[in-house]
Amino acid sequence: MRMSLAQRVLLTWLFTLLFLIMLVLKLDEKAPWNWFLIFIPVWIFDTILLVMLIVKMAGRCKSGFDPRNGSQNMKKKAWYLIAMLLKLAFCLALCAKLQRFTTMKLAYVFIPLWALLVGGMVELGYNIFYVRRD
Numbered sequence: 001m002r003m004s005l006a007q008r009v010l011l012t013w014l015f016t017l018l019f020l021i022m023l024v025l026k027l028d029e030k031a032p033w034n035w036f037l038i039f040i041p042v043w044i045f046d047t048i049l050l051v052m053l054i055v056k057m058a059g060r061c062k063s064g065f066d067p068r069n070g071s072q073n074m075k076k077k078a079w080y081l082i083a084m085l086l087k088l089a090f091c092l093a094l095c096a097k098l099q100r101f102t103t104m105k106l107a108y109v110f111i112p113l114w115a116l117l118v119g120g121m122v123e124l125g126y127n128i129f130y131v132r133r134d
Helices: 005-027 040-061 071-098 111-129
Strands: none
Touching (some): 005 040, 040 071
């Protein structure tokens, strides 16, 4: 299950374009759609990424795999999984707030996004300033 760079870029652009078109139609009040329907392209794209990530992580469970070779790689994949789940939580909370299913404050809706951004900054700082001592 390997995609070339061109396929990944095309898939990303396609789902982004679909999401933006649906968002513009909703904001212009041309389409009286539910907010959860507007985010369907985002969730399809995230589902594809999650399936690919889980398949790669499950590949470590096959026989003959040496766990010492990929411990750093597994930490990175675990961070990607957590990041995807935080993004999913933010999108669901945002849709629930916009659809008025909940009366939660907007600050609480953004907590998963803030956690994702802080985690991304920590990972970036770790990758920039980490000096491997061999």
